[in-house]
Amino acid sequence: xxxxxxxxxxxxxxxxxxxxxxxxxxxxxxxxxxxxxxxxxxxxxxxxxxxxxxxxxxxxxxxxxxxxxxxxxxxxxxxxxxxxxxxxxxxxxxxxxxxxxxxxxxxxxxxxxxxxxxxxxxxxxxxxxxxxxxx
Amino acid sequence: xxxxxxxxxxxxxxxxxxxxxxxxxxxxxxxxxxxxxxxxxxxxxxxxxxxxxxxxxxxxxxxxxxxxxxxxxxxxxxxxxxxxxxxxxxxxxxxxxxxxxxxxxxxxxxxxxxxxxxxxxxxxxxxxxxxxxxxxxxxxxxxxxxxxxxx
Numbered sequence: 001x002x003x004x005x006x007x008x009x010x011x012x013x014x015x016x017x018x019x020x021x022x023x024x025x026x027x028x029x030x031x032x033x034x035x036x037x038x039x040x041x042x043x044x045x046x047x048x049x050x051x052x053x054x055x056x057x058x059x060x061x062x063x064x065x066x067x068x069x070x071x072x073x074x075x076x077x078x079x080x081x082x083x084x085x086x087x088x089x090x091x092x093x094x095x096x097x098x099x100x101x102x103x104x105x106x107x108x109x110x111x112x113x114x115x116x117x118x119x120x121x122x123x124x125x126x127x128x129x130x131x132x133x134x135x
Numbered sequence: 136x137x138x139x140x141x142x143x144x145x146x147x148x149x150x151x152x153x154x155x156x157x158x159x160x161x162x163x164x165x166x167x168x169x170x171x172x173x174x175x176x177x178x179x180x181x182x183x184x185x186x187x188x189x190x191x192x193x194x195x196x197x198x199x200x201x202x203x204x205x206x207x208x209x210x211x212x213x214x215x216x217x218x219x220x221x222x223x224x225x226x227x228x229x230x231x232x233x234x235x236x237x238x239x240x241x242x243x244x245x246x247x248x249x250x251x252x253x254x255x256x257x258x259x260x261x262x263x264x265x266x267x268x269x270x271x272x273x274x275x276x277x278x279x280x281x282x283x284x285x286x
Contacts, residue, residue: 024215024219024222025187026184026187026219026223033168069214096214096218117218118164118221118222120164121168
């Protein structure tokens with residue numbers, strides 16, 4: 001049953017692209033696998049600066065999965081910068097932080113959604129559905 | 136019900152990891168990402184976890200040798216370890232990480248030292264159990280279905 005549901009979601013995810021922004025190799029591996037299973041083309045970078053550089057190089061993504069705490073440039077700063085540069089991707093913050101004030105600052109930087117880690121298939125499907133709804 | 140005795144043993148071993156609190160639901164999420172195209176995905180992620188953990192534990196040991204303790208640095212390192220542990224469903228290890236971070240926040244150096252020792256024990260136990268599990272899984276061969284599930 002889970003596989004047929006994922007097959008439907010995979011069909012609906014066709015042509016959606018995503019960028020995984022996380023300094024943790026394990027999370028990058030898992031998030032990529034989740035996205036691959038849903039048929040979402042994806043790339044990975046290791047910090048916020050690399051995400052900003054990807055935007056500056058002209059790359060466009062429907063979805064950006066943005067970790068909060070990263071070296072060099074964290075997710076809050078990267079989200080703020082991307083919005084300032086006119087990035088219109090759905091940016092979903094993904095973090096293990098649960099303190100409201102931490103999350104609030106992240107949201108105010110320009111997130112469209114926030115999901116607590118670890119990211120699961122159902123959380124990701126809800127993000128993709130949002131993208132589809134917003135066209 | 137698994138007919139193959141080795142697969143039955145594997146299923147029992149797997150269930151005990153959950154029943155004894157070593158693993159949580161997140162491990163099942165990893166198993167669901169495993170398929171014929173990526174038959175060793177879970178073990179690959181767990182091996183990544185061992186490598187990451189070894190590096191973080193070493194950094195923590197070095198940080199705990201420096202006095203006075205830099206609680207911000209210790210907390211930062213443990214945040215990383217907790218994140219990785221959470222991502223593979225390492226329930227007991229994650230709990231020890233949380234305890235350590237509470238000691239960091241209250242500036243309790245002795246508590247940090249004690250919690251770190253306990254964390255290393257939990258981590259070593261989990262590593263041993265998972266290594267045995269994956270070794271048995273390799274011997275048992277691929278399951279008839281994609282995942283080995285509780286019946």
